[in-house]
Amino acid sequence: MTSHASPRILESYIAGQWVRGAKAGSPLLDAATGETVALIDASGIDMAAALAYGRKKGGTALRRMSFHERAGMLKALGQYLMERKETFYALSAATGATRTDSWIDIEGGVGTLLSYASKGRRELPNTRVLVDGDIEHLSRDGTFFGQHILTPLEGCAIHINAFNFPCWGMLEKIAPSLIAGVPCIVKPASQTAYLTELMVREIIASQLLPEGALQLVSGSLGDMLSHVDGQDVVTFTGSASTGQMLRSSKVIVQNSVRFTMEADSLNASILGPDAAPGTEEFDLFVKEVAREMTVKAGQKCTAIRRIIAPRGLVQPLTEALSKRLASTTLGLPNAEGTRMGPLASLGQRDEVRQRIKDLSGEAEIVAGNPDQPNVASGDAEKGAFLNPVLLYCDKPLGAKAVHEVEAFGPVSTILPYEAVEEAVELAKLGKGSLVASVFTNDPKVAEEVVLGIGSHHGRVLIGNRVSAKTSTGHGSPLPVLVHGGPGRAGGGEELGGTRAVKHYMQRTAVQGAPAMLSAVTGRWIDGAPTRGEVHPFRKSLAELKVGDQVVTKAREITLKDIEHFAHFTGDTFYAHMDEEAAKANPFFDGRVAHGYLIVSFAAGLFVDPAPGPVLANYGVDNLRFMTPVYPGDALSVRLTCKEINPRANAEHGEVRWDCRVTNQKGEAVAQYDVLTMVAKN
Secondary structure, three states, X not given: OOOOOOOEEOOEEEOOEEEOOOOOOEEEEOOOOOOEEEEEOOOOOOHHHHHHHHHHHHHHHHHHOOHHHHHHHHHHHHHHXXXXXXXXXXXXXXXXXXXXHHHHHHXXXXXXXXXXXXXXXXXXXXXXXXXXXXXXXXXXOOOOEXXXXXXXXXXXXXXXXXXOOOOHHHHHHHHHHHHHOOOEEEEOOHHHHHHHHHHHHHHHHHOOOOOOOEEEOOOOOOOHHHOOOOOOEEEEEEOHHHHHHHHOOHHHHXXXXXXXXXXXXXXXXXXXXXXXXXXXXXXXXXXXXXXXXXXXXXXXXXXXXXXXXXXXXXXXXXXXXXXXXXXXXXXXXXXXXXXXXXXXXXXXXXXHHHHHHHHOOOOEEEEOOOOOOOEOOOOOOOOOOOOOEEEXXXXXXXXXXXXXOOOOXXXXXXXXXXXXXXXXXXXXXXXXXXXXXXEOOOHHHHXXXXXXXXXXXXXXXXXXOOOOOOXXXXXXXXXXXXXXXXXXXXXXXXXXXXXXXXXXXXXXXXXXXXXXXXXXXXXXXXXXXXXXXXXXXXXXXXXXXXXXXXXXOOEEOOHHHHHHHHHXXXXXXXXXXXXXXXXXXXXXXXXXXXXXXXXXXXXHHHOOOOOOOEEEEEEEEEEEEOOOOOOOOEEEEEEEEEEEEEOOOOOXXXXXXXXXEEOOOOOEEEEEXXXXXXXXX
């Protein structure tokens, strides 16, 4: 049992200082014991000053850094927090979370931070601006182009988080914000804010973030949202009603403030008609539903709320689920053998019990007594304990509450269906969800379900025997995949890899002459200045400049070259070897050179063979063959340094080269980007 002899007074971190609210504070209770853990209050704090400080101090410092520098900062922070994880685990039990529950919140959150650090280094350039998409040609003479770019917003990202994941909820939001170069103000839900505050204290103590990059409000936001403007971003996780109220507030609407919402969601899991008892899919389904009902005591925005199953399988499914749920040991989070801890608070338990009553008008309880928790350890009166509760609704198509009422706890309802199209319809009655899943080993069922419900869901998991050992499960948001959903689920998106970084940046279309656009983007485009006095392969990153170029001499392609390449590689496709067949092809006038012969000969023309700064070729991008090459054609290459991307913690960097291969008529026969590793010195 966790003891809280001296409840902490939570503080907010505002404008570079830890400050207390003006009032004594409201008590926050241990979910399992009812003891006071901390006192919380944020009254009297100057919220306008917090915004101004973040924008000026934190934003300015972050925008001076490149994407790689910000990524390196997050990596160091993630490692720092991981070293101190046991401190967070010790306090996490007070939220009602078991060790397994806490792992998702603490190490899952830090893992998300580290994932963004890795993706920032691997997928983003070592620059301060993102080039978005290809160049747009706006004139025939090559003097006027358009290019989309992304630059950081100059406001703050205000992250309003829910009580169920006090660590992960913060870290998964600040990671892409900070990578983008936007400072954050975190407002955790009060009930579990003591754990968020503890982690923020460690983050600030690390001194790994620029001052002003992260601020914390422990308590009410007060009037902060009345001071936001069009450069700020507000993200919200919580109930749909609260989110809608915030999103429609006067200042947010007037200033067109970006508002991302992730709200309550009546997620469904569908048992395929092929997944009868005795199949691996049936067993996997039972295990997954039970897990989603009991992990974090069902207090997950992605938990399974509606169990959609073939009517003929309802009875064995109910029996299997009831048996598995009955074996779930309910008790103190840190007691040996506990499989499910309490809800976050007694108030939350009262709320869930009321929602069960609301559902009972259309569904009957088939397993679990919501009023008499069977606890193996702890006090059932002082702790917010609740048995897992399984309901059954016999006529779900005509029901209303089961598709509208969410009991945010270990509660789920079985809904029978007659045919797969009816299962799809039932899933969509949730009016937009974060996630759905289907358990089947029939590809046709998977296709029908996913295409049928995709429009109403942010993520769909297909579960079957093949992926059983590696699947992350129905309820696990992943850093690389989108987390969010349409309609009732909020209509927003979080995570999804570097997609989330772009949520905190402004996309701007820039138009101008090649030299001007190249200066803005740091990327050479055709028509921008070049220099060619020294072969660029003889230059290290310290010497190389965007626009450095070599134009090669020409090489004639002979029929002997084509035939030798065909026999040497085994590529004897008829267009290279059969004159009549090649002429019958609508694209050719006769035998043509292989595309890869062109690329190979091009390399032979532009490569400087002596040892030097160029260390390796690691690929080509956007390879296109535009004009056929016939025997007798002469090819030459123009190779231009297009983009330089030094690695922060290495003695080399990536260089992207624009490679254009032309024939004796000046026609482009191939165009592509060559990617090389080049030494810094």
